[in-house]
Structure formats: C-alpha cells, structure tokens
Amino acid sequence: MDLLVVGSGFFGLTVAERAAAAGRKVTVIERRPHIGGNAYSEWEAETGIEVHRYGAHLFHTSNATVWAYVNRFTSFTPYVHRVFTTHRGVVYPLPINLGTINQFFRAAFSPAQARDLVRRQASEFDPKNARNLEERAIGLIGRPLYEAFIRDYTAKQWQTDPRDLPAEVISRLPVRFTYDTRYFNDVWEGLPVDGYTAWLERLADHPNIEVRLATDFFDESHPFSKGATVGRLPIVYTGPVDRYFGYQAGALSWRTLDFEQEVVEVDDFQGTPVMNYADAEIPFTRIHEFKHFHPERSASYPPDRTVIMREYSRFATGDDEPYYPVNTPEDRARLLAYRDLASNEKDVRFGGRLGTYQYLDMHMAIGAALSMWNNQLA
Ligand code: FDA
Numbered sequence: 001m002d003l004l005v006v007g008s009g010f011f012g013l014t015v016a017e018r019a020a021a022a023g024r025k026v027t028v029i030e031r032r033p034h035i036g037g038n039a040y041s042e043w044e045a046e047t048g049i050e051v052h053r054y055g056a057h058l059f060h061t062s063n064a065t066v067w068a069y070v071n072r073f074t075s076f077t078p079y080v081h082r083v084f085t086t087h088r089g090v091v092y093p094l095p096i097n098l099g100t101i102n103q104f105f106r107a108a109f110s111p112a113q114a115r116d117l118v119r120r121q122a123s124e125f126d127p128k129n130a131r132n133l134e135e136r137a138i139g140l141i142g143r144p145l146y147e148a149f150i151r152d153y154t155a156k157q158w159q160t161d162p163r164d165l166p167a168e169v170i171s172r173l174p175v176r177f178t179y180d181t182r183y184f185n186d187v188w189e190g191l192p193v194d195g196y197t198a199w200l201e202r203l204a205d206h207p208n209i210e211v212r213l214a215t216d217f218f219d220e221s222h223p224f225s226k227g228a229t230v231g232r233l234p235i236v237y238t239g240p241v242d243r244y245f246g247y248q249a250g251a252l253s254w255r256t257l258d259f260e261q262e263v264v265e266v267d268d269f270q271g272t273p274v275m276n277y278a279d280a281e282i283p284f285t286r287i288h289e290f291k292h293f294h295p296e297r298s299a300s301y302p303p304d305r306t307v308i309m310r311e312y313s314r315f316a317t318g319d320d321e322p323y324y325p326v327n328t329p330e331d332r333a334r335l336l337a338y339r340d341l342a343s344n345e346k347d348v349r350f351g352g353r354l355g356t357y358q359y360l361d362m363h364m365a366i367g368a369a370l371s372m373w374n375n376q377l378a
Pocket of ligand 1: 029037218
C-alpha cells in the first residue's frame with residue numbers, strides 16, 4: 001500500500017482515483033457501511049425512487065477543470081434547480097426575485113422600482129455596523145422581506161433567535177431584480193444520470209484501489225488504524241480534525257439535520273423538488289420530493305407513489321452526524337490550534353469538509369482534492 005485514504009466521500013475518492021491512475025496502490029477506509037460520504041444515494045425499496053440519504057445533493061460548478069474531471073465518471077441530466085417557499089399559506093419563488101417581491105407586495109414593480117423600494121426599506125440599518133444577524137439582514141433587504149422569508153427560517157435552522165446570532169453568519173442575501181428563478185448561478189449544473197452512488201462507485205473502480213467499508217480509523221483492532229499507520233506511510237485524512245487529535249483543543253461545533261422519510265400514496269405531493277417552509281409554526285425547514293429531481297425517469301418511477309423527506313435542523317451533539325460548521329469565535333480559535341497540530345503531523349494531510357472544518361460543495365471538495373493531489377502528493 002502506497003497511500004491510505006480515510007473517508008470515501010468525494011474528497012477521499014478523488015485523491016484515491018488520481019493516485020491509482022498514477023500507479024499507486026491505495027486503500028480507502030470508510031467508517032460507514034457504504035461509500036460516498038454525504039453524497040451517497042440509494043433506491044428506496046418500495047418505489048425504486050433515488051433518495052439522497054444525507055439530504056438533497058445538486059451538482060453545480062463553474063470550474064472547467066472540475067467539470068471535465070467529473071464528466072469522466074458520469075454524465076449529467078439537464079436538471080436546473082429551483083426552490084419555492086411557503087409563507088402564511090402562499091407559495092413564493094426563491095431566491096427572492098422580482099416575482100417574489102411583486103407577489104409579496106401585490107405590485108407590478110419594474111426592476112428599478114423594486115430596487116428603489118428595497119433600498120429604502122433596507123436603510124433602517126447599516127449592514128456594516130450590524131450588531132446581530134437580524135440587523136444585518138434588514139440592512140441588506142429591508143424588514144418586510146426579512147420578516148417574511150428569512151427570520152423564522154433562520155431561527156429554525158439555528159434554533160436561535162436571529163437577534164442572538166452574530167451578524168457574520170450572513171455576508172449577503174441574494175435578491176434578484178429580474179424574474180430569473182434559477183437557484184445556482186454556475187455555468188454547469190445537473191444530476192448524475194444513473195445516480196450518485198453509481199458515479200461514486202466508478203470513481204473507486206480501479207485495480208489499484210481497495211475500499212474497506214465499516215472500518216473506523218480510530219478502531220485499533222485492524223491494520224489500517226491510526227496507531228498502525230501514522231508515520232509509516234502517507235495518509236489523507238478526511239474525518240473530523242478535532243477527533244483526530246482526541247479533542248485536545250476542544251470539540252468543534254456543528255449543526256446536524258434530522259430527516260423524516262415517507263412514502264406517500266399520490267403521484268405528486270408538492271409539484272416541485274424542494275419546498276421551504278418559512279414560518280415558525282411549521283417545525284421543519286423544508287420538504288424534498290425526490291421524484292422531481294429526475295423527470296426523465298417518469299416512465300420507470302411509479303405513477304401512484306412518491307417519496308418525500310422532511311428536514312429538521314438542530315445543533316449536533318454526541319454521535320450526531322456533523323453537517324454544517326457553526327463557526328463561533330471559539331470554534332475559529334480551536335480550528336487554528338488544530339491547524340497548528342496538523343502542520344506538525346508527519347505525512348498526514350487533512351482534507352475535505354470534516355478535515356478542514358469548512359462547508360464545501362461537491363465541486364469544491366473535488367477541486368480541493370485535485371489540488372492536493374497535484375500540489376502535494378503527485
Ligand atoms: P464527506 O462527509 O462526504 O466524506 C467524509 C467521509 O469520511 C464520510 O463518509 C465519513 O463516514 C468518513 N469518515 C469520517 N470519520 C472516519 C473515520 N474515523 N474512519 C473512517 N472513515 C471516516 N454539495 C453540493 O455541491 N450540492 C448540494 O446540493 C449539497 N447538499 C448538501 C446537503 C447536506 C445536508 C450536506 C451536509 C452537504 C451537502 N453538500 C452539497 C456537500 C457535499 O456533501 C460535500 O461537498 C461532500 O460531502 C464533501 O465530501 P467530503 O469527502 O469532504 O466529505
């Protein structure tokens with residue numbers, strides 16, 4: 001074995017694939033019983049509908065190198081992501097755009113008129129001097145739009161009143177003064193034609209790559225454990241950085257999600273893949289309906305059933321899956337301490353979302369893995 005990769009998410013598998021293609025023998029160990037990290041998907045048993053087990057994953061990028069690379073392992077459907085939100089029993093398009101504004105204010109503003117209105121409403125606070133998230137959000141989009149579409153949704157995401165959240169949680173709030181409802185601004189976008197897991201399996205499908213599932217790096221009973229490998233061969237570690245160092249500088253804080261999946265006996269539950277719920281009375285943040293991610297599969301998906309998933313957000317504790325870094329000032333201080341420790345760790349490189357304590361979209365994780373291979377490992 002020339003390289004040990006800990007974690008089989010997009011970061012780990014991309015490094016493994018590049019190393020294998022360059023003739024190195026790679027072992028990938030994965031704590032979970034399946035590959036793919038959070039991008040993993042499976043076919044729901046009763047309906048055969050592809051479900052993203054760890055939350056909806058939409059691929060998008062403007063990075064030409066990443067786009068060329070990913071297309072070697074999968075082709076993409078022409079899916080374009082759009083999101084709606086329900087507020088006080090009415091459905092609006094997101095991100096906030098001219099359609100949302102005109103519907104909300106029951107008006108027919110031109111782009112200039114809408115811009116002028118939002119500018120006036122936002123003048124209540126200067127976002128640069130905001131003392132909390134609420135003041136910054138109002139300073140960016142004005143109080144009426146903030147209270148309708150941002151306040152309660154943010155409170156649900158963080159289990160915290162936005163007046164008690166630091167202003168830095170948001171740097172900008174996208175508002176479009178056109179009727180463009182595309183969610184992402186990237187050049188390329190789509191979903192893997194035969195699913196995420198098929199794509200991830202092709203990344204790992206190389207005679208030089210061995211994948212060992214249900215194998216935890218910190219379980220010292222096997223030959224790929226931390227104790228048996230560190231200092232003996234190059235390692236790319238994509239698990240949580242604080243766990244690697246035994247939490248010696250303190251635990252980093254994360255938000256996690258709870259998913260409630262249900263097969264509903266109707267052809268179409270909500271008419272769209274993702275419906276947000278903006279109001280405090282609804283405890284979940286959104287509902288995903290997986291059928292709508294793949295309209296091209298309509299002939300093979302059942303006409304009388306659909307799979308929906310309600311998403312709830314909360315702070316992670318104990319064994320919860322870490323999803324989004326909370327990034328408090330204490331977290332940032334701890335992260336600096338861990339970066340110091342990591343830089344002294346012989347022949348171990350820390351990568352990916354957990355290894356660097358950063359939210360990374362898939363294209364960012366893949367791009368960062370390609371850079372690590374090219375600049376540090378090749
Ligand atoms: P990832 O977490 O995928 O993989 C790390 C792997 O390491 C895991 O499989 C874990 O089990 C394993 N591991 C950890 N500790 C270990 C140990 N001790 N021993 C062995 N293995 C260990 N991106 C995007 O582009 N579009 C989207 O729509 C979304 N949506 C989205 C929703 C949600 C809810 C989340 C949390 C994330 C997204 N993402 C996304 C981001 C996407 O999931 C992310 O880019 C990739 O997961 C990053 O891949 P990594 O390999 O860095 O981490």
